[in-house]
Structures are given as structure tokens and as C-alpha cells.
Amino acid sequence: MQFTAKEISLLLNGSLEGNPEVKVFQLAKIEEAQEGALSFLANPKYEPFIYTTNASVVIVNEDLVLDKPITATLIRVKNAYSSFSVLLEKYNSIKLYKSGIEQPSFIDPTAKIGKDVYIGAFAYIGVGASVGDNTKIYPHCYIGDDVKIGNNSSIQSGVKIYHDCIIGNNVNIHANTVIGSDGFGFAPQTDGSFSKVSQIGNVIVEDNVEIGANTCIDRATMGSTIIKKGVKLDNLIQIAHNAEIGENTVIASQTGISGSAKIGESCIVGGQVGIVGHITLAKGTQIQAKSGINKSIEQEGKKWGGAPATTFNNYMRSQVVIQRLPDMEKKIEELQKALEKLQSKSS
């Protein structure tokens, strides 16, 4: 892809300074950009690079004042960062555009396929499944029987979605993630073995959700495991059966949510956190990375840390003291000796 400075300026409704015909064919950071690159300058810290960059075109804030001559063509806009973000998105939507049905793929004759879809080679679409308009199913995806996927969603290579699960609109699921595997439910038997409890529920992923790579969301034993609107899940996360993740909650990598836990809306959960089953986290709860949450949190909007977790402030104070523990222990011994000396003196 190749654009002139003028084309970009028109797209961003910016004002152009320099050569309008100069062409760019890649995006780069201002400090690393080469000739032919489009870059941006938003953070004043990076201003010196405007004089040394090899970028051919740089998007800048409209009020930028230059005190030396520069070689790049400038496009002045209200907000350079958000204009650049718009360009990135446009760039990716053109670059990653795919459509059509590659062969060989396996589409059961009973499946319903929307308009303008992409279905990659070796994708599998089961009995009664449906795929909405403008949705992309990349190679090696498994869309089980009766799965429903909405419009404008993107299911990356190797994602496996078990039967009966429901995926909304504008959902993006990254490679090799598994949706709808059996919940981990077993009934102990008298001989020490365990018998499987059949898992007949499903997973519902609502609109505008993003799910990272190699993440697992188990189906409910009965009913649904639910990922609500706008949730963002990172890579390698475990969501157990019957859990519910509230609207616009963000969860970082390698965190595990146990069975039937209910995470409120607009929570922020760090990486490698563990949350036990059957508890509830209030709206706006924030959890420090690596914490273990073993009871419900009822007050909204608070920050927690530690394993088991306490309020963040308490956690931070305890952590600091822990590192002084050996000294504390020594001091106690000294106190004891001093006291004994005093005692023997006074008796």
C-alpha cells in the first residue's frame, strides 16, 4: 500500500506543510522511521526527533512550534495521537482484509453463512452453525454444531468453539483459544475414582469482546458461562464453568477465574491472579497482579492485592514489613534480653 501526503492529509482533515506528493508505504515510530515511512509526534518528550527523523511524513499537533528547519512533510491535526490511531485502524482494516471461501474447507450443508464472509482453508463449520455478515473465520477454526457467530467478528486461526456456544458481533478471538470445553466437574465415587458430571450448558460471548490467544472458556454445567459486552481478555486465561464476567471488565494474561465466580462490570484484574469459585466482585474492583481472591468483594471501586488479598494499601504496607522481618525478629530477642536484665535487677 502506498499513499501520498496529500491523500493522508485529506483523510485526516489536516493542514499540510511540505511536499504534498511525497509517498509513504509504511508506519513507524518517529525515532526509528526510514524514508517512505509515516510517523507521528504527540508526546513533547519526543520533539527533538522531529529534526532528525528520516520519516517522509509526520502527523503533528496543530500547535507545534518548530525552531529549526525539518525535512519531513508535516500534517497538522487537532490530536496527532488519535489521528494516527485512526490511520492504524484503517491501515489494518485494508491490510488484513480477506473475503471468500478458500478450499478445501468443510461447511456442513445445514450451516448458514452470511454475506461477505471470509472462511479460510481447513476451517470446519458444523451442523446447524451460523456465521454472520462480514465475519472472518481463519484457517483451522472449528465451529461446532449449532454454534452462532454474529456479524463483523474475527475468529483467528485454530480457535475451537464447541457446540451450542454463541458469539456476538464485533468479537475478536485470537489463535488457538478454546470456547466451550467441558467444565471441570467430577463426582467422587466410593472406590476413590471420580465420575464425570456431564456438562450440557454453553458459553455466551456478547458483542465487542476481545479474547487473546490460547485462552480457555469452559461451558456451563447447565445454563451459560457469560462474557458480557465489551470485555477484554488477554492470553492464556482460564474462565471456568458458569463464571460471569461483567461488562467492560479487563483481565490480564494467565489469570484464572474459578467456577460460578461473578466478576462485576468495569473491573480491572491483573495478570496471574486466581479467583476462587462462587464469589462475587463488585463493580469497578481492581486486583493487583498475582493476587489470590478467596472471598467476595462487596464495596465498589476498591483496589486489592495479595494472596489471600487485602486492601491494596494494607497489602503494600505488609509487603514492605515482610522484607524487614528478619530485623524485627532480632529486635524482639534484644528486647527480651534487655527486659530480663531489668527484671533481674529489679528483683
Add this chain to the structure above:
Amino acid sequence: MQFTAKEISLLLNGSLEGNPEVKVFQLAKIEEAQEGALSFLANPKYEPFIYTTNASVVIVNEDLVLDKPITATLIRVKNAYSSFSVLLEKYNSIKLYKSGIEQPSFIDPTAKIGKDVYIGAFAYIGVGASVGDNTKIYPHCYIGDDVKIGNNSSIQSGVKIYHDCIIGNNVNIHANTVIGSDGFGFAPQTDGSFSKVSQIGNVIVEDNVEIGANTCIDRATMGSTIIKKGVKLDNLIQIAHNAEIGENTVIASQTGISGSAKIGESCIVGGQVGIVGHITLAKGTQIQAKSGINKSIEQEGKKWGGAPATTFNNYMRSQVVIQRLPDMEKKIEELQKALEKLQSKSS
């Protein structure tokens, strides 16, 4: 699928009260059930719902006493919960029944395929591999050269089993799990680089094992990594080379077992636990979620927690005190001052 109350009652050997001809076509919790649903009531806590449920048929314990009229047809059985479990299992075994060999799939001419198997599209079965009777290999599975899989097993979509591994009967492996990848073994070289130690062993998964999604079990350097009869592994677990998991042991999600560790039989290991290499856990050991086990546990049937772990009681007591640490530190300072005052007085 659709059944009459009478058919279900006969199947469960129950006694029927109400309309024997009413039809059900789905399973639901009593509090959520709609018309056409079959539900159950086992826990007395849920008894009020029997009067308000929209379920068409409810399975109840034979001794349930009603004090108001109800609309649902009842099926009275000895144990409503276990009868319902039986139905769930039957339901799933009908619903998930698959057989035949879908095309395109890749089956090496030297592979041995049993009777009544299902082999999904895009499944790959290597040189000399064998698949037992009634076993299901879902789409996108990779069954490496000389792998042996027993009867009545179910290998979900995207599972990768490397060459020479052995999978027993009635084994269920969930999507995108990897069995038999190389153990993590490297020999340090004088120039600071590492040279790979070839991993020529395999993985043996015995009968009645269930393995979750996106879990990894590495092959042994030499010999075998062994998952014994009846073991249940959750999602995203790491089992390193030459480890051994004892019969009927249950391990929760995101736990890691290091190389050559031997976990005894009937152990219960929580989520996000780490177990170092070359140690042994006695039969019946229970490990609290998020713990780190860095030495062998020799006494059977004990509960441990913490990182590094201590006995569970000790761990719980320490955790409670940790949260009082800042207060403790303050108290020590006060003691010191008081003592100094006394000392100056007495001198």
C-alpha cells in the same frame, strides 16, 4: 430430541404424577426452566421453586411432600440428583454422537483404525498409528507416527499428540491440548549458549483420564511421562518431562508440575500451584491453590499451603498474622521506647 414424561419415567424406573404425555426437549435448572424443559429438585433449599417453575417435568426425590398444587408433571425416584446425572449423560451421549470418516482427512495407509470410530475432517493420523473402537478423533487433531489410542476415547478438535505416545481407553482430551512435546532439557555450553538434549521418551496416558483444554504434557527425556488411571487434569496445566501423576489424582487449572516430580495417588492439587522437579508427594496430599511445593511430602493425606508451603494450619495462621504485621512493628517500637524509659529510670 424430544421425550414424553412417560418415556423418561420408564428410563429412570420412577413413579409418575401428572400428565404422562407432556413432552420435553431441553434440560434446565428449576429456577430458570421454561415450558418444554425437564428439571430436577434435590436440594431442599430449592423446594419453593417447585411451586413456581415453568418446567414441564421435574424429577424429585420419592419422599418429597407437597403442600400446594403444582403444574409440572413429577417423576419420583430414589435419588433425584443422580437420576438427573444419568439423564445428562444419556442426553450428551446421544447429542454428541458422531461416526464415520469425514473428508478431507489424512490417514496414513499403515494406520490401524478400529470399528465405529469418528474421524473428523482435517484430522491427521500418522504412520503406524492406531485408533481403537468407538473412539472419536475430532477435526484438526494431529495423531503422530506410531501413536496408540485405545477404545471409547474422545480427542477433541486441535489436540496434538506427538509420535510414540500411548493413550488408553475412555480417555477424554479437550481442544488444543498438546501431548508429547519435547521436555525442556538443555545442556549449557562454554560460550553461554545451550545445546538441546534430545527427548526420545514418550507420554503414557492410562484409562479413564480426562485432560482439559490447552494443557501441555511433555514427553520424557528417556522412558515415559505417566498419567495414571482416573487422573483428572483441568485446563492450561503444565506437566514436564518424566513426571508421574498417581491414580485418581485431580489437578486444577494453570498448575505446573516440574520434571521428574512424582505426585501420589488420590491427591488434590489446587489451581496455579507450582511443584518443583524431582520431588514426591505422598498419597492423598492436598495442596491449596497458588502454593509452591519445593520439597517432598512424605506423610499421607495432609493439607499444605503457601509458597514455600507449610502445613495448611500453619499457613493459615501465618497469613492472618501477615496482615497485622504493620501493627506488630509499631508495637515493637513502643515496647522498645517503654523499655528504654524504664532502663533510664532504673539506672
Add this chain to the structure above:
Amino acid sequence: MQFTAKEISLLLNGSLEGNPEVKVFQLAKIEEAQEGALSFLANPKYEPFIYTTNASVVIVNEDLVLDKPITATLIRVKNAYSSFSVLLEKYNSIKLYKSGIEQPSFIDPTAKIGKDVYIGAFAYIGVGASVGDNTKIYPHCYIGDDVKIGNNSSIQSGVKIYHDCIIGNNVNIHANTVIGSDGFGFAPQTDGSFSKVSQIGNVIVEDNVEIGANTCIDRATMGSTIIKKGVKLDNLIQIAHNAEIGENTVIASQTGISGSAKIGESCIVGGQVGIVGHITLAKGTQIQAKSGINKSIEQEGKKWGGAPATTFNNYMRSQVVIQRLPDMEKKIEELQKALEKLQSKSS
């Protein structure tokens, strides 16, 4: 495969004692070996097994002195362990040799495919991608558009490599690992939702890297996430966008490296470690398993532990004291009482 003792002895440049014509067809540990097995004895601890082993051929150090008759044929070499390693490698390179292009596979006509490659059935090679000489792409791999893979690399079944990523020579990536999925970047909006920040960078994996199974390496927002020469990554690891892992660094299973973190060369990071974003770890840093690193480490070659981490010695001392905390608390109370008693006496 079957070899005579003589063939092996010639290969290792060893000296043979016993029957040169005895045949071996498998490799085994000396204590478990059966007839037809080749084994080795390097560790003096295992010397008694030389008299009882059923191995047909045993490789031993040249200076081994026997004090009883044995049945196995011996091959004496300078270093039995490294000679055996050489054999293992040779064994695996013969055993795992694959070449040719299996059908059906999907290779875009614009892709460049080197000499003597293996491309498994159901592999997908996108527009403009290239695969170097002697490289193996196993079944179900997804090689996205414009991906470049070097020579002598091995991409195991189900690996997904997104567009534009670059993989070097002699790289080994295990099954179902994902390279180049989107970094986890979202901009908060005023209505509480998050808008995706397009991720247009890539991942660069340099030469001689090994990556385990089900690991995730996210692409950079802009620029590259970089895995340098000789790095060894275990299974289920998370490497976030724009991170950089230094030459010859080794990272164990289930560890997470957050965005823009820079890990120095020759570091050793244990399992289940978490490293926060935008920090730097000095060359040769060693991190204890399960630690949490929340600030940069500037001194080279030091060992750290804990969450948050301190120097390893400090961490170990604190851990020991933590287990004595309940006793410490009791002692403080006793001191307080004794002091009060003294105070009342002295007043």
C-alpha cells in the same frame, strides 16, 4: 531402526568389548533396559546396574573398572554421557526425518518454498510467505501472509504465526504455540468501554531459539517483539507486545513477561514468574520460580525471589521468619505483659 554394536562403536570412535554383532533397536535407561536396548553409564551412582542390566550394549567411560563379569557388550568412550547425547540426536534426526509436501495443503502461489522442506497435510502458507531450506512445517500450521521462516527450522503441528512475523534458522517451535497475536492494548473511552489500539508491529524470533507448546508471543504495537538468538522458552509462557528477551536467556513454564519489558542476555527465569511492563533485567539475572518482579534490576548476575521480589538471600530469610510469625506475635504479647508488670513495680 536397528544397529550392531560395531556400527555404534565406529560412529562414536569407541573401543568395543564383547560381541560386536549384537543388535540394538531401542534406547533405554540402564536400570530399565531390556534385551535389544542400548544404554549408557556415566554417573558412578548407577555403576551397580552394569552387572544386572539387560541392555545388549552399554556405552561407558573409558576408565570404567569392572570387578565382576557382565553380559552386555561395552563401548568405551572418553565421555559416555556426551557420546550418548550424540547418539540420541542422531537417532531423533533419523527417526523424525520428514520431507515432501503432503496433500491436501494450502500454499499460496506467491509463497516461496525452499529445498528439501516438509510441509504437512492441512498446513496453510499465506500470500508472500517464505519457508527456508530443510525446514519442516507440520500439519495444521498457519503461516500468515508475508511471514518469513529461515532454514533448518521445525514448526510443530498447530503453530499459528500471524502475518509479517520473522522466524530465524534452527528454530524449533512446539505445537499450538501462537506467534504474533495482537498485543493487549485498549484505550479507555468516556462511556466506560475500551477501544482497540491497532497492533501493526510484528514478532522477530532469531536463530537457534526453542519455544515450547501453547506459548503466546504477541506482536508489537509498532516495531517488534524480539526473541534473541539462543533463547529457550518453555510451555504456556506469555510474552507481551514489544517485550525483548536477551540472547541465551532461559524461561521456564507459565511465566508471563509484560509489555515492553526487556530481559537481558543469559538470564534464567523460573516457572510461574510475573514480570511487569517497561522494566529491564540486567544480564545474568536469575529469578526464583513464582516471583513477581515489579522494578528494574540493574546489577548483573544476581538472584532474586519473592513477590514483590528482593535479593534471594533476603527472600529466603523472610520466608523462614514468616513461618515463625504466630510465635513472634505471641512473644511480643508476653514481652508487653512483662514490661507492664515491671512498670507497675517501678512506679
